[in-house]
Amino acid sequence: MNLRKREPLIFERSVPGKVGLDLPVLDVPPAADTRPDHLRRESFDALPSCSEPEVIRHFTRLSQWNYGMDQGMYPLGSCTMKHNPRLNERVASLPGFADSHPMADEGLVQGNLALIFTLQEWLKEITGLAAVTLQPSAGAAGELTGVQLIRAYHVANGRKRKVILIPDSAHGTNPATAAMAGYEVLDVASAADGTVSFEDVTDPVSGKVKQGLTSLLAEHHDEVAGLMVTNPNTLGIFEHRIDAICKAIHDVGGLVYMDGANMNALVGVARPGDFGVDVMHMNLHKTMSTPHGGGGPGAGPVACTKALEPFLPRPVVVRDTVKVGEGEVPQHTYRWDWDRPKSIGKVHTFFGNFGMLVRAMTYCLSHGGDGLRDATLRAIVNANYIRRQLLGVYNLPIESPTMHEVVFNDAIQARNDVHTLDIAKRLIDYGFHPPTIYFPMVVSGALMIEPTESESREELDAFVDAMKAIAKEAEENPDLLHQAPVTAPLRRLDETTAARKPVLRWTKG
Amino acid sequence: MNLRKREPLIFERSVPGKVGLDLPVLDVPPAADTRPDHLRRESFDALPSCSEPEVIRHFTRLSQWNYGMDQGMYPLGSCTMKHNPRLNERVASLPGFADSHPMADEGLVQGNLALIFTLQEWLKEITGLAAVTLQPSAGAAGELTGVQLIRAYHVANGRKRKVILIPDSAHGTNPATAAMAGYEVLDVASAADGTVSFEDVTDPVSGKVKQGLTSLLAEHHDEVAGLMVTNPNTLGIFEHRIDAICKAIHDVGGLVYMDGANMNALVGVARPGDFGVDVMHMNLHKTMSTPHGGGGPGAGPVACTKALEPFLPRPVVVRDTVKVGEGEVPQHTYRWDWDRPKSIGKVHTFFGNFGMLVRAMTYCLSHGGDGLRDATLRAIVNANYIRRQLLGVYNLPIESPTMHEVVFNDAIQARNDVHTLDIAKRLIDYGFHPPTIYFPMVVSGALMIEPTESESREELDAFVDAMKAIAKEAEENPDLLHQAPVTAPLRRLDETTAARKPVLRWTKG
Amino acid sequence: MRYLPTADAEDRALLEAIGVRSAEDLLSGVPDRLRLKRPLDLPPTASELEVLRAMERMSALNKRFRTRFLGAGAYAHFCPSAVDAQISRQEWFTAYTPYQPEISQGTLQHIFEYQTLVCDLTGLEVTNASLYDGGTACVEAALMAVRVQRKRTKVLVSEGLHPLYREVLRSGFASHEELSLVDVKLADGVTDPVDLAAKLDDTVAAVLVGYPNFLGHVEDLKALSDLAHGKGALLISVTQEAMAFGWLEAPGKVGADMACGEAMSFGTMTSFGGPFLGFLAVKDAHKREIPGRVVGQTTDLEGRTGYVLTLTAREQHIKRDRATSNICSNQGLIALRANMWLQLAGPEGFKGLAAQNAAKAQYLRARLLELPDWEAVDDAPFFNEFPLRFTGDMKAMRAALMDEGILPGLDLTPHLPGYKNCVLWCATELNTRHQIEHLIEVLARVASVVG
């Protein structure tokens, strides 16, 4: 229980002479100073001097102003905030893994290579694709890797293609990635049911016409390198024409990239490789529950078809099997294959966020194939339970079947001038982390709720009750919501000034 | 940040069929049921069925309603709430220690025996006494061990003694221990300066006369088994006549037991063995910072003179030194000596709270002799700084020099009908744990403040400011204090009803 | 020193504010003649790295075993990773006894739930926030029985109790000339009803029996308590392996008036015997005689449910020399381990793990008895421990096992008369079939070498 109102910046606490770390006795002659004078480090401007207890208290107090998964439901849509088992943390810190060195000879790290190989096999079975790389550090890195594979593939086939198609409901990393990979991005319209539209769509308000897949392909067919589609999409809706979409792209010689951030809705239920996807990433920090760490690290493995395999980042782990003898269990050894002439190279200095891969492997083994599917189904049940309970209380702009997350908006509350932001902030007062808001952009004032399979009925009901209470407050006392949050240590923060006159670090003064 | 108002009892959350632990596959034949029918466990009435995430959240939320040392000053007088280094926790969990078995042959646990031996040597040097046992589980257990040593000593010398003298300022465990060891307890009066009085003392109010040491010894000399004295005493005052006190007790053939709960004020500064104490305990969970764990475990080693050594609990660790050869470092081996005919036996099933001994040893090695003394001095400085800052703001009933803790009371605030309890509860609103209150009993409305050496000047000032603000509120708005705490998740609790109609467990209803 | 907030500037400021020149000036209360005039003769401050290395070296002096078959009062069981993670939160492990309820509800509600579970496992109505360990819990239980039973001054102790518990009992009773402890013999590995009947009379306050006992055998509490009650004595059930509560009926439901013992099996390492977790559960009628901290439910000023330390009129800080015990600090954090362990296990997990313990022990015994040099001693039902007599060279056999990384069961020879050359074997859910086969293989090798 932290009832203090403020924790000063550590720099304000620094007192020269205090130490938080004692040096070991130096057991060799002191270093001769070989540095050119102008390259000698003399002093620091901010690095603080504090005792160990002060630093520990500083961070402990700060931590107490955060909200974590072990406290309650964290319904950030698209972020998949599920239980982070402590076993996974324990396994990742086993010295055999934690102390292993990325530049060590492969013979010394057979355990790591075995883990990478095994996890790749699991992801191949889960995605239904032929090959996997675990090198990308996060989802966006996975997207970039995937799009680079597409580019390499076209280049290898002597095709010049400069366009990537992306539905307007896509996550921002999709267009940003395409651009970073040197592509021009064209939006694809969404149909009324929230999925990719083949037909052009006229905006009822502006009257502007947005091109659908058919006309875009007709117009750009031989320029189209591929399509980036999220499935289920950011509305939590399964792209029920995904096979047709893939076929249309393939027909013009393009490839389909699937953003697999929502794979937690498909594991054990459907496989992208089976419905035509050429390459995709998964966010292990979502579907496989590696902790988000307040922003990272994540892991964004990429799975692809046989046709794209030669272009995968290097090195690629290879398993050699030695039969020991009649009827004996086969012995495996593993090695790195660096000799990959068509490889796009490296997308991480070493082999990706390995520690996260260890956690994901542990998560997979714990669940097993059956447990993974059960998790998918429970996640879908939970999302539909919330949809059912809040139907009519909040507006459901698109009514297609809900998979793992449901998107409401503030249309009903807006009548009382209560908006999505107000609802989100008020949830804080009720002891919940708010859902994702104002995303996807195709829904105005979106409230994107993803409970995940980790939530018990009791916790779902508590959340539903809070949402209902807020809807009631919106009717009876809108201003209360404009003021929210009122019980948190801070009220709403001025983000405009923060951006207009940025203060991005502390300076003496 | 936990803004929820209530966490239900886990039993209310239980849903039959949920599991929080999966069983391993049984790799041997299932157990034959050899139990007599009436001894077969069929069911449980309370044991809950919950998933792992639910149990983790339950405890995490509960934890967030506690206040810990890593949050801020925890000035519980006599409890010595100091920094709990994480290194100590890490070392205690080293498998070599954590997995060692108490019934294993001594040859298999040489590391444990070496640790016990070494820690005993440190405590001998610190206390100035000849022998140490680490078996007692906590301070009170140490007291009981010490008094049993005294009893065994007298019995061995054919003396029948049935009285233990205890100053009225003593901690409750002292008289309780003496009684538990079969002794009759006689109070010794405290002098105006707060220390043990040789002369009888007349209570100004009641006019009752309380006997001092001199007359008590004159009256009971050959019945007196010994004296239990705390030094510095519970007022944070050093018994400046301790040598004379010891002599007086020794003169009647008694022995002096020192309650060493306050040794953190003496380490490196003065040694009980040097000023006449025969036997004492130390609270490693105070002086050596092993964590309190919300009530325990602790460790209460007992140190004593050569004369008492034969009576120590068994087994006793013995070090055998093998000289390997000319000028080589001597090699040590350790063994248990169980053959202790005069031993009082055992005061713990095995060897005490070993894990706490590991932490204490680590703490000692980290500080070293110099660091331990620096800690003592800083603890004294901090207590005196608070005394100085709050002088006049709160009443200081006894003005003798302050060692490691200072005792104020509510005499000034009482004029506005604001009492110690109100002041303590209000501190919670200011984000501090309250000090020890209404103890020692010799001071009415005592506020016993022990900052320890861990507190920085900044934190001390924050505490002082809070105390001053509260004193001001007592003048201007006493009722605010009667209402305190107001920002905590709960207001004041009804302890009377709790004791009158005790509800001590949950029952299905 | 990294733990101290000292810095010249800061120190000077503090001393100036106090009005002294140096810290030593504040020692005026300690007469010069009583001060230590030299530095402590101990090593200097050391860095974390150096201390860690020194302690790692020390811990490495202990021999580690891949496979362990040793129990005898300290059991290796599985503990979910979530438990260690939770008790490592500073909110739990650095907090003090919850004297101030408004700022300690976490600890208080946990203890209330823990108390509920201990009552559930023992089938009794009232318990406390913990006692030191199994041995000292026996002392508190026996002394409480004497208080409750007024003029009765004798306590009978089955020889089936852990030998060390019995020694702790003797030490605890030594200071009370008015009280006496009398041993009750074993017959076929369990408390001998004949000897018990013979020793029961109206001076007997209580009878302590193991459940299961030191040999792992299941005592028939029902029969024994009937005998005790017949003479107005209380039956105190002593459990050294609490995992058995998942296999055996609650003692309170089969005649026990009190249940005490050791609960380290719920989430605590063997850690050389401590910190462990003593418990004591009693009937409601006796609640005001129970030692130690007790948490009760109540409400706050606004009627909200909350928890507080209660029945404090029994305790040392109020009653002083008339308190029910001198205990103050207890084993709080270990009780938290047990509480969380039990909540995670739940009824299915707990009974399932207990059943696996029984299965492993039964399989181990069966395999051992297939070997030429191992013989049954007695055939009482057992839980996860049992004694077998070894006809071969004990020392050689034990050495051979240890060389193979196997920690054998306890050699009972020095511990229990009548069990010379017997080994007390223990198997838990941690012992795989593979480990057992490996053990048998090594033992067979030894046998063939010797014979």
Added chain:
Amino acid sequence: MRYLPTADAEDRALLEAIGVRSAEDLLSGVPDRLRLKRPLDLPPTASELEVLRAMERMSALNKRFRTRFLGAGAYAHFCPSAVDAQISRQEWFTAYTPYQPEISQGTLQHIFEYQTLVCDLTGLEVTNASLYDGGTACVEAALMAVRVQRKRTKVLVSEGLHPLYREVLRSGFASHEELSLVDVKLADGVTDPVDLAAKLDDTVAAVLVGYPNFLGHVEDLKALSDLAHGKGALLISVTQEAMAFGWLEAPGKVGADMACGEAMSFGTMTSFGGPFLGFLAVKDAHKREIPGRVVGQTTDLEGRTGYVLTLTAREQHIKRDRATSNICSNQGLIALRANMWLQLAGPEGFKGLAAQNAAKAQYLRARLLELPDWEAVDDAPFFNEFPLRFTGDMKAMRAALMDEGILPGLDLTPHLPGYKNCVLWCATELNTRHQIEHLIEVLARVASVVG
């Protein structure tokens, strides 16, 4: 399954409330033709105990070394126990990116302090909440330089940069035909000023040099940046061993316009190369071109100081295909490690540890050069790494060391032309003199055997 809150009763209640019979009924959105008609071909749910054992077995397939002299981009340094304990708090490690500031001030203030320290160490004015790692930070830095430098399309890369950083750079630039990367040669182990001068022209946007470089050598940033600036190019300092910031002047203070690299040395294990901590610091003038999350200070409705994610107009979720980068998740928790590590070390501790690194490396080099078969390659000043040429049998030598539990430095042969048969030795504060003597002893033995 223990992680799922499923129980028949609960499931039924949920499905009834939704109005379906089974969970499968909710898959109506997935056309039957697209569904997986069989169970996944993977093992079943496993208990924690079984999973733990399986993973322990896997980790045991990695060889562990008591002594390590291998750095080359991943450094073993001491990390105070307080760091692991702190990052294990659920409030930190389970939280998401701080989108909702009122409920994320802990993470936001930490990042603000972290940004302050990165700026302090690099001598620059603006940084972000972290990037993936050293190699990808180089890509972001180079692409940012190109944006800042407008029409300039060439980036010069010193061959002194970590070979893998250079490969990541090539991969990142491959998709941009309009851009080109050009290598700059080494001379005597540092970037060759002559070659650099020759390759600098007004198409060059920036020059990347290691500081210290891959060989552990200290590049003269001042001289190199003067050259670059002379042709209007930016100087980007790349640091793969951030511990060097305690020994070397901040790059921003000796001419660097940007500083990027790897900061895993602050409290992170080598963990097979990840998760690590990429950083990038730039000048204030360039702040709106920086990639990734940036935290800024502001005030709340009541004027209290607080922190928020800011300058979001640069980012993918706002700017989409015109964002400065596609990065979304970063290495947040590793930045927390670094922040706490630095705050504990402080100026004294940090400079002290860095000096010990230099001392150990210098001592190691001196001792190695006493051996017959080790020769100096170049004599540039170095921090805690240096290359030496080995005239003996490389394979045999390495095998001998590994047998003795010593992980040798990197064999440079496959990694850097001109360094055939050279070993890149690294020593840190973790290498004791005893370890170094042991190494020398083993090498001497090998030498005598071979020679």
